[in-house]
Amino acid sequence: MSAEHFEVRYRLQGDDPVAMARTIAVEQTIEFPQDLVTDAFVRDQVIARVVGLEAIQPDVSVATLRYRSHVVGRDLPQLLNVLFGNTSLLPGVRVEGLELSDAMLAGFRGPRFGVVGLRSLAAAPSRPLLCTAVKPMGLPVPDLAELVYRYAMGGMDWIKDDHGLADQPFGRFEDRVVACCAAVRRANRDSDGRCRYAPNISGPADRIVQRARFAKEHGAGGLLVAPGLMGFDTMRAIADDDGIALPILMHPALLGGFLTSPNSGIAHHLLLGVFARLAGADATIFPHSGGRFSFTPQQCGSIGAAAREPLGNLVPILPSPAGGMSLDRVGELRAFYGEDVLFLIGGDLHRHGDITATCRRFRALVTQPV
Amino acid sequence: MSAEHFEVRYRLQGDDPVAMARTIAVEQTIEFPQDLVTDAFVRDQVIARVVGLEAIQPDVSVATLRYRSHVVGRDLPQLLNVLFGNTSLLPGVRVEGLELSDAMLAGFRGPRFGVVGLRSLAAAPSRPLLCTAVKPMGLPVPDLAELVYRYAMGGMDWIKDDHGLADQPFGRFEDRVVACCAAVRRANRDSDGRCRYAPNISGPADRIVQRARFAKEHGAGGLLVAPGLMGFDTMRAIADDDGIALPILMHPALLGGFLTSPNSGIAHHLLLGVFARLAGADATIFPHSGGRFSFTPQQCGSIGAAAREPLGNLVPILPSPAGGMSLDRVGELRAFYGEDVLFLIGGDLHRHGDITATCRRFRALVTQPV
Numbered sequence: 001m002s003a004e005h006f007e008v009r010y011r012l013q014g015d016d017p018v019a020m021a022r023t024i025a026v027e028q029t030i031e032f033p034q035d036l037v038t039d040a041f042v043r044d045q046v047i048a049r050v051v052g053l054e055a056i057q058p059d060v061s062v063a064t065l066r067y068r069s070h071v072v073g074r075d076l077p078q079l080l081n082v083l084f085g086n087t088s089l090l091p092g093v094r095v096e097g098l099e100l101s102d103a104m105l106a107g108f109r110g111p112r113f114g115v116v117g118l119r120s121l122a123a124a125p126s127r128p129l130l131c132t133a134v135k136p137m138g139l140p141v142p143d144l145a146e147l148v149y150r151y152a153m154g155g156m157d158w159i160k161d162d163h164g165l166a167d168q169p170f171g172r173f174e175d176r177v178v179a180c181c182a183a184v185r186r187a188n189r190d191s192d193g194r195c196r197y198a199p200n201i202s203g204p205a206d207r208i209v210q211r212a213r214f215a216k217e218h219g220a221g222g223l224l225v226a227p228g229l230m231g232f233d234t235m236r237a238i239a240d241d242d243g244i245a246l247p248i249l250m251h252p253a254l255l256g257g258f259l260t261s262p263n264s265g266i267a268h269h270l271l272l273g274v275f276a277r278l279a280g281a282d283a284t285i286f287p288h289s290g291g292r293f294s295f296t297p298q299q300c301g302s303i304g305a306a307a308r309e310p311l312g313n314l315v316p317i318l319p320s321p322a323g324g325m326s327l328d329r330v331g332e333l334r335a336f337y338g339e340d341v342l343f344l345i346g347g348d349l350h351r352h353g354d355i356t357a358t359c360r361r362f363r364a365l366v367t368q369p370v
Numbered sequence: 371m372s373a374e375h376f377e378v379r380y381r382l383q384g385d386d387p388v389a390m391a392r393t394i395a396v397e398q399t400i401e402f403p404q405d406l407v408t409d410a411f412v413r414d415q416v417i418a419r420v421v422g423l424e425a426i427q428p429d430v431s432v433a434t435l436r437y438r439s440h441v442v443g444r445d446l447p448q449l450l451n452v453l454f455g456n457t458s459l460l461p462g463v464r465v466e467g468l469e470l471s472d473a474m475l476a477g478f479r480g481p482r483f484g485v486v487g488l489r490s491l492a493a494a495p496s497r498p499l500l501c502t503a504v505k506p507m508g509l510p511v512p513d514l515a516e517l518v519y520r521y522a523m524g525g526m527d528w529i530k531d532d533h534g535l536a537d538q539p540f541g542r543f544e545d546r547v548v549a550c551c552a553a554v555r556r557a558n559r560d561s562d563g564r565c566r567y568a569p570n571i572s573g574p575a576d577r578i579v580q581r582a583r584f585a586k587e588h589g590a591g592g593l594l595v596a597p598g599l600m601g602f603d604t605m606r607a608i609a610d611d612d613g614i615a616l617p618i619l620m621h622p623a624l625l626g627g628f629l630t631s632p633n634s635g636i637a638h639h640l641l642l643g644v645f646a647r648l649a650g651a652d653a654t655i656f657p658h659s660g661g662r663f664s665f666t667p668q669q670c671g672s673i674g675a676a677a678r679e680p681l682g683n684l685v686p687i688l689p690s691p692a693g694g695m696s697l698d699r700v701g702e703l704r705a706f707y708g709e710d711v712l713f714l715i716g717g718d719l720h721r722h723g724d725i726t727a728t729c730r731r732f733r734a735l736v737t738q739p740v
Contacts, residue, residue: 027662030506031532033717039509041540046508070539071507077572077599078536081623085533085599088626089663089693136400137441138416139409162401163455166448169440170411202447206607229447229455231601237576253451256458257627257635264630292397293459323459347403 003069006104007051008083009097010063013263017061021050024093025065027086046071062096069100074107076233076278084266088258095266098274105312109240113247113282114315115308115340121221121247122157123194128339128366131158131249131283131320132359133346134165134180141171145179147355152187152195154359158342159184160224161200163251173203173211181219196221198249201238202229209237212244222247225281228254232279239280249320249342250281260294268299273306277314283342287323288333297336304337318342327352330365375436376474377421378453379467382431383633391420391433394463397456399441416441432466439470444477446603446648454636458628465636468644475682479610483617483652484685485678485710491591491617492527493564498709498736501528501619501653501690502729503716504535504550511541515549517725522557522565524729528712529554530594531570533621543573543581551589566591568619571608572599579607582614592617595651598624602649609650619690619712620651630664638669643676647684653712657693658703667706674707688712697722700735 012020025048026034037043045068052064072079084095113121122129132151134144144165151159159180167173177199184197201211201223208230212223223246227235239248252272258265268286276284284307287293289300300321308316321333322344333343345362352358382390395418396404407413415438422434442449454465483491492499502521504514514535521529529550537543547569554567571581571593578600582593593616597605609618622642628635638656646654654677657663659670670691678686691703692714703713715732722728 023662029534030508031503031534031716032506033720036717036720037506039506039513041510042506042508046506046540071534073536073538075536075573077574077596078534078538081534081536081572081596081599084626085596085623086626086663086693088598088624089622089629089657089665090626091630091664133401136402136407136409136412136416138400138412140411143409164399164401164441164448164451166443166445166451168443170416202451203445204447204607205601205603206610226447226451226455228458229451229601229603231575231599231604233575233599234601234604237574240576252459253455254458256454256456256460259459260461260634261631265627287459292393293456294461295459323456346401347406350403350406 003101003103005066006069006101007099008065008067008095010065011094011096012061012063013059013092015059017053017063020093021053021063021065024087025050028082029067029071031086069104072104076236080232092263094262094264095270097267098270100312102312105314108278108314109280110277110314111280111282111317112239112245114317116315118247118282118318121194121196124157126339128334129157129318129342130155130362130366131160131342131344132156132349133160133162133344135162135346137162137164138170141175141179144171144176145183148180148197149183149187150355151359152184152193153191154356155193155363156195156359158196158198158222158249160198160249163200163202163224163226163253165200167203174214177215177220178218184221185219198222198224200224202226205230205234208234209241212238216244216246220246222249224249224251226251226253227279228252232275235281236279247282248280250276250284252286268295269302269306272303274311276307277311277317281317283318283320285320285322285344288321288325291324293323308340316340320344327362327365330362334366334370373471373473374439376439376471377469378435378437378465380433380435381464381466382433383429383462385429387423387425387431387433390463391423391435394457395420395435398452399437401456439474442474446606450602462633464632464634465640467637468640470682472682475684478648478684479650480647480684481650481652481687482609482615484687486685488617488652488688491564491566494527496709498704499527499688499712500732500736501530501712501714502526502719503530503532503714505532505716507532507534508540511545511549514546515553518550518567519553519557520725521729522554522563523561524726525563525733526565526729528566528568528592528619530568530619533570533572533594533596533623535570537573544584547585547590548588554591555589568592568594570594572596575600575604578604579611582608586614586616590616592619594619594621596621596623597649598622602645605651606649617652618650620646620654622656638665639672639676642673644681646677647681647687651687653688653690655690655692655714658691658695661694663693678710686710690714697732697735700732704736704740
C-alpha cells in the first residue's frame, strides 16, 4: 500500500456489482454527480477508484476500492465516515477488509499497554489472563465491593464492572468506584496479588473524562469503555490522554447493529479487532461462539487474529472471549485462542459455591500446562 | 406509563419468542443467571418484565418489555445500552417501539430550537425550509465559499457542509468555516437574507467542543453533527452547551448499521426521530425514498411523524428528507411531509445552469401555494 492510499474491500450483494462499486466510490468521497465534476483535483485525487471486483457467489461480489488517504487525514471518525458513512445506509454492502498504509497507521497512537503491557501489570509473562465481572446490577455497593474482594482473593487479574453498571440511584458511579477500588487494594494486600479493577465509565459524553480521572485518582487499574455507546473516538481520546494512562477494556455493547447481518455492516475482525486497536483498546471483549450470543467460531477466530497480528506500529491486544463462558470451556478456549487471551467469565463463577475457591479453580485452569 | 417505568417493543424473529423475550429481559438488566439471584431488590426492582407478546407472522412476534426507569437514570448512553446494548448482538431482534415516561423525558433538555425556533430564525412562519450542501469534497476553500455565496443569494435558509468535509489537508476545518461564514454574511448583506451556514463539526472527540465554539465565534448559524460517528450523547452535550447554543442538523452517517435489516437493528423512527430529539437535534437528515438509498415511504413517514409528534416536553423538530432529492420532486415531497420540513437538495442544484437562479427556483417551489 502506498503512503497516499488505503484500500477497502466491500462485500456486495446485488445483480449489478459494477454499478454498486462505482456508486460507493462516489458516495463515500464527493457525494456529488460525477458527470458534473469539472475540477481536476476532485476528479483525479479525491474520488475513490474501484481497483478490484470479484464474483464469489451468484449475486455476491467483493469490490476493492482504493481511497486517497488525504480524504481522511488522521481523524478516526472521518476514517469510519469514508469507510462506511453513507454506504451503511445502502442495503447489501458489508465492509470486509481494510488495508491502511503505514503512514496512516502512524497517525494513531493505538493501545498504550496491549499484550505486553497487560502481561507486565499482571506479572504473568505467558499464561492466559483472567477477568470477571461485577454483577448483577442492583446489588448494594457494599455487596458489590465484597464480591470484588472475593474475586480478587481468588486470583483474578482483572475485575470489570458489568457494562450495565452506570450511575444509577441504587449504585452511584463514584460510590462504586471508591468501594471496589478499596476492596481490590485490600485483597491485593491480603493475598500479595496484583488484581486490577476496571469501572465502566461509559456515560454522559461531557463527564467521561472526569469519570476516568476520578477512577484513576481512586486507584482503578483500568477502564471499561463501550465505543458503541460513546463513539470510537471518545475511547481513542481517553486512551491518548496522558493524564489517565490506564489500560482500556473495550465492551461491544450496541455494536451488534453492524455485526448480525451477513449482508451488511462491518466485519467482526475490523470492528472488534482493527478499530479496537486504532481506538486504543488494550483488550477487546466479545461473545465467544456457543455462549449466549451467535458469533461463529470463524468470526471469533478472525477477531483473535486481528487483535494480535501486525498492524503498523500498533501493539497487539488481548482478545477477551466472553458472553456466557464457563469453567468447563476454559480448556477448549485455550486451545482455540492460545495463551495471549483474557478469559472473561461472569455468571458461571457464581454456580459453584464459594466464589474465591471457584476463582482459584479458574486460575488453576490457566496455570496448568495445556 | 408510570413515572417509574418505560416500555420497549422488540420484534423477535425465531421459533421461541417466549424464551427470547425472557432472555432479553435478563440480558438487558442483570446479565446474570436469573436462578442465582437471591437479592429481593434485584429480583423485583431491576430485572425487566415481559408484559406483552404477540405473534404477527409465522416466526415473528412483538414482545413488550417493561423496564424500571432507575436502571437508566437520566443518562442517554445508558438508555441506549438498556434498550439494545448486548441484545444488538443477538440475531433476529429489532427495537420497534419505545415509550418513555414523562418523568424520564423531563430528564432531557432536547432540541433547543426545533420547528418553532428554526422558523423564527428564518423568518418563515409557515413554508417548508430549504437547505443545500457545500460540495464536492476537494474543491479549494475559496471555491466552496463562492458556492456558499451563490446558494445564499438564491434564498437558501440553510447551507450545510457535506458530511465528508472534515479537516483535510486540501480543506482545513478552520479555513472553511471562516471563509463560508464570511460568504454567508456577505450574501445576507447583499440580499437582505437570513441564510445560515452549518459546518460539519464531526471529528476528534476531544476537539468537537472546540470546533463548535470556533464555528460559533466565526459566525456559523448552526452545526452539522453525525451521532453515528461521534455518539448520540456527544451531540446531546453540544446541544446542551449554553456557550454554543446553535441549531443542530443531525446527519445519519454510519447509522445504517441499525437500519438496513428488517430483522435486526432499531426502527427508523426511533433512531432518526426519537433519539434525534432526545439528543438535541433541531432537524434530522435522512435519505428519502426513491433517492440514492433505500428507505421505504412508510419508514420515511414514520421518521417525519416521530420528529414532530408530542414527546413529553421535547419540542418537535424538522424532518429533512435528502439523499438524492431533486427539484422535480419538491411538490411530491411537500405533499408527503407537509410544510414542517427542511428540504435538502444537493447535487441536483448543480444540474440546471446558474446556481443562484436554481436556488431561487427551489425557493419558489416552496413559497407557492400547494
